Amino acid sequence: MSLGVDFVGYREYFVKEKNFPDPKATSIALAGYRLNVRVFDRLSMLPAIDDGGFAGSLVVAAAGNESARPDYTITTAPPAAGKRFFSVAALDRSLTVANFSNDDVDIAAPGVGILSVGIDGGVRPDDSISMAAPHIAGVATLYADAMIKVDRFNAAAFESRLRSSAKPATLIDEEVVRCHRTLTSSTWT
Template sequence: MSEQKYVVLQTEDIIVPVAADVGFGHRSIGENPASLKVEEAALTGNERNDLRRDPRTKAIAPMMPMKLIEPVKQSEVAPTSDSATWGVEAVGANVSSFDGSDITVAVLDTGIQPDHPAFLGVDLVQRNFTTEGDNDQNGHGTHCAGTIFGQDQNGLRIGVARNVKQALIGKVLGEGGSTSLILAQAMQWAVSEGAHIISMSLGIDFPGVVDRLVKQGLEVAPATSLALEAYRANVNLFTELASFVQAQGVFGQGTIIVAASGNESNRPKYEIAVAPPAAGTGVIAVGALQQGTSGLSIANFSNDQVNVAAPGVDVVSAWIGGGLRSLNGTSMATPHVAGVAALWAQKQLQERRTVDSQILMSRLIASGTLAPLATGGQPEDVGTGIVQAP
């Protein structure tokens, strides 16, 4: 029987009772969640089934290719007299008393241009999971990072949480794309390095999987069926990862995951549901909003069944080469949510001396409001609405 490559999640420590600091001098006794290891394994069908029966195994999923959620449109930025981008203002970051101080954010994307003036004074911890150079050669990761914690550029505020002083930059996407293994490893790395928020804008390349299977000699129908099976397994994989990440929060290491829903919809012709990793339970899926004469509305490309929404059209942020660029996409909406999450995390840290991921996630999602939205939108399109800073 032929082997196939899998991503395997297994616990590696014995769960033991520990005391956790829950704030204001109180201690809570509970079970310390076992650490999780992410490994690649080449397995036959029988070996896979044996591994599934191992009590340490949390998830097994066929390794799937992943691709960047590409911006729908990009353009140069004209000079402006505005003091902040419309996205920063729309989420209320410009009037918030919080700025992201003492919060660590991880951006899993195409990397970053570390010497861009938008990141002056930020401790950038870079980790390259690709076979390319360490820095951003695409621009997407730099743009997303700029929206989260970028410093003002030529008098224009581009960053939602502009006093974040430590950022974990995981380069998970290169010219050759990525895989679910790379993303899972990067998520584990971000948690181990102390990230409070993980922001990512990539999705499973489902058509690519089907095409590969067809090229291997399968008919389209069975190829699609096998790809769907792998897809479901990867949804479970990211759900288990999210559960592991959230479990750390009870013990003072809270992390939430924010992910782009995807740009495959073409409203009003058709709407596509959110794809993994954003489809995983416990992952905050983000839709994109655009400005209009009667208020904000869902962007025609934005996938549905999201948790929250944020500005995702005409978003100005940092770009490779040292300047700014305007992009459209759910990838642009996601860092707005990650930035707002950093503000809520700072508030919680001041109140409780620790970050509880469940509380943080609840507060972030509950901050969503439909008030600025034009009539006619559906909850599936925007979730609770556009997130708001505390």
């Protein structure tokens, strides 16, 4: 999944297009953002449901392109911020976090200079989180397929294998990473 919620743009719309005072525009945009986060949190829980064919599913979501390293970074944007979504950051060709990539993610993958089909039908290199998320979805599919072929699919083992196959990248403060891993591992078992 590669979509996002642009809080800053939404607020600016109310200021510039609707001529709302800044506090009112911020309040409206914040309320909309909060509602979106709640919706994505609920949707992210679908893979935890045992009936309905969702159990063991992994939803891979792009973390967002709003950062501007080294000036500032932005935390994972919705929907990737959903409690049970697997959030993805983008790496450049040197396997460094891309300057536009948001932080506080589960995993990272190549997202700079990835060949993509252009609007005109030609092939062109593209840089975005939307280029990184499919890499993780593809690897996850290969892992799941291998587990299913030997009749040993287990959702917790599946996610653990995906996480353990990645090499660490410093995306945020190490204490936050440690806490995030602790919380994530306890919620997926």
